[in-house]
Amino acid sequence: MAAVTGVYEIEVVRREWIGRSTPVTAGRYPVEHDPIRRHCQMVEDRNPLFLDPEFAATTRFGGVISPPTLTDYFAGRGAWPPSTEGAAFIRQVPTRGDRLINMNQTLEFLRPARVGERLASQMVIVDVYEKPIRLDPQAVWIVFETRVTNAAGELVSVTRNTLLTHRSPDAVAADA
């Protein structure tokens, strides 16, 4: 996170960041089989709609689709090579600490994303506020939305995420 040293003014951050958004940015790669396979392996999901092209071709989807919670991955730039888009945008919001935890998410799934499709995403900062937690009495919370669209510009999914950022215990003690 963009942890600020010295004076931190939450009202300034709110004024400058709430409503700020990224451009609509294309995912680095199309929806692909192998990330879907790794995603399914992680949670021991054997669903052939996600894993078996021959089976998936016989369904109403006509082919393998992404599991619902993986569409934002395909709409993003991925972890490598480093990018200043997507998740990196959220990390630019000034905070007190450099530690972060995802707290709440609400996801809407509107359309399937088939292997081979190109997805894109846009992120918008919805809210930034302070709320104490056990580890940090001045933790900063960020709410942002990610809208995923397909090549036709149709909404595929919308995710609203609440992210908690906090200082380490050592940093809290140093700032006291």
Place this chain on the structure above:
Amino acid sequence: MTTAAAPAQRYWEDVSAGDDLPGFDLDLSETKIVEQVSGSQDFYAVHHDRPFARAGGHEDIFVNTGFTRAALARLLTDFAGIDGWVCCLSYQMRRMNRPGDTMRLRGRVTRKYTAEDGSRRVDLDLWAENDREGVTTPATATVMLPARG
């Protein structure tokens, strides 16, 4: 290709409020933590680096959001079957699932109805739990199910 058979198709008429979902368990072994990083592509160190997690005030590393929501989504796609559709999922990361825990994914139908657009839907309560913390991740969801005939 050797994948499992498709989940048995569940129809709207066959579901009632109060029905429990079959659910499943995930043993959070050290290997599962590696699969978590591979499957989620989340390389934030608090989810795999114990000294980093402890320096941040946590007792141990813990599984990430990508893992948790994928597990909840599997619960839903198994329930919906090939002809159903997961409409929405909302969850709260309240407590942690850590290596050594068995993460249990469970759910229950809370409401069955016909939506304004005519689709047949059910609302569900879902949760992840473990022996150490109890419920770690409460969730709600809506799934569209096919109707018979």
